[in-house]
Amino acid sequence: MLIGEEEHAPYERPNLSKGFLCGEEAEPVWLTSKERWKALEIVFQTANPAVAIDRAKGEVQLSDGSVAPFDALILATGGRVRPLPLPHHPAVHYLRTTDDARAIAAKAKTGARALVVGGGVIGLEAASTLKGMGLSAVVIETNDRLLGRNIPAEAAQWLADAHARIGVEVRLGRALVGLSDANDGAVTASFDDGITQEFDLVIAGIGIIPNTGLAEGAGLSVDGGIVVSDDYRSPDDARIFAIGDVAARLTEGSARRMETWAHAQSSARKAALAILEQPAEVEPTPWFWTDQCGHSLQILGDPASADSVIARGDGVRLYVREGALVGAVCLDMPRDFAAARRLVGKVLNPELAADPAIDLRKSA
Template sequence: MPERIIIIGAGHAGGTAAITLRELGFKGFLTVVGEEEHAPYERPNLSKGFLSGEETEPVWLVPHERWEALDVAFKSSNSAVAIDREKSEIRLSDGSYVTFDTLILATGGRVRTLPLPHHDAVHYLRTTDDARALASKAKTGASVLVVGGGVIGLEAASTLKGMGLSVVVIEASDRLLGRNIPSEPAQWMTDAHTRIGVEIRLGCALSALTDGQNGAVTASFDDGTSQDFDLVVVGIGIIPNTDLAEASGLSVNGGIVVGSDYRSPDDARIFAIGDVAVWAAVWKPGHTPRLQPA
């Protein structure tokens, strides 16, 4: 049995892995490295009750005292900079090093950003800080453009509408939730959002953002039209955080490649789970199945 297990990534996958290891009887040193200052929390509520202010804290994966009882060490507000597989060593952003017998990569993904110059009106929704920043500007009566008709975009749209904002959702494809559910339930979701007053524009893409009048932002669309908004919320997917793995020589192909046991084929000591992992046996272009901890 390994004596030192390091988990890089303090999100849902990384946190669940730590809990499960203890529940399965692992007695060695267990360390979780995470970029945020918080303990692991569930992300779905960020676009719901946490954004609206109905809940003042995120939905924690487990109560804080549970981590102490599980004897899990956290390297919070920290990120892994490099993996030295020969030395079984990880260099962290604070300059310190941790060594491992087994390494679990749960680095998740980062938001896919607009291919446009940065504008202060634009918000993404991936962390608690993101949700707080958006909530602070989401005033009743304000107008918001939601770019992306996927799960995050639609959840944010319905929440912001419920907070008293006027909401327009644009989606470049011909229907909502194209990567998530079949067309029939997608149409039901479209109708449900329309009923509550969310405007849905399909086959519509954002081409530019420029300063408008009175602090607004002017959104220009690919059909030649434009409209002013107070806020822009972007939900166009994530990009798996594979840079660390790739730099250390692990196979990457739309994610960190693993077998059905979550193990890297390049190093038997290293596993990958969650949004960053892709199962080698079923990988093909355009289809990247993500693996969550069992």
């Protein structure tokens, strides 16, 4: 049984800030077909979220008052959008669901003025898409650079330059401090430098808050997410697992979450194998991607742990520690990225790896 808050069947979220938002795709990217769900004998409880877990009875209580018994329970509750630290204003939109994307698209008229609060992946993808739809776009970010949480500074600058080329205005070190009604349905935004400006649409992308309420209510350990062991099992109840964005996996004594599509997939697979008492597989090196301004940036591994960087042409950076590859960033270089995924952990020859004319696979 699959229990969900939304009324839709499961769909891919990355497309919401790109093709679905701009109308290139009329439907979300469905996870699989209705026929496939039926063949797998999966029962849906959509628009009927879980509200409590009774571990003693082995039951989940749903919002309509019914209960669902379980032998194994997977919490894939993800996160909810982090709201702006301001009074609610109807001009502000968030982008997490298909309904959110449709609401933004309805206001995204050619010539409209969009303010994007937050220079992370979601905010920048939304700004890129809106600019392509004929809107003007201003991005404000409180930090001194874009994408500060998860992308190396040089790669973040590549994307900052790409936004500048298409006319997206980026303001760093700035914060939104107020919103008030203006004429013709517009809103006046006030910034911390004293500047005010009118916009027709405001999109906030300042992160998510993990949905840990069910776990906390059931007495499960929570530390910035639902605490799980290596196989994504709760240390408090061997029947319960947490996967995806909400899972805080214990690694070297600390709990760490990962908000990527690839981790949602790999964590689900590892939990499923554990439930089926099948041998564990070697997990792939973490990676993610973002498509903006006609470019695709792919990020692999843990660049922050490197002690040196190999520059491979204009669009590839290889991050090594004690000579071995620990991470990579590639701009519009999918072949090099595919090679880097196979080379993680291997010692590279710096001269060969730095030469774009040489197949990267030959550098190890």
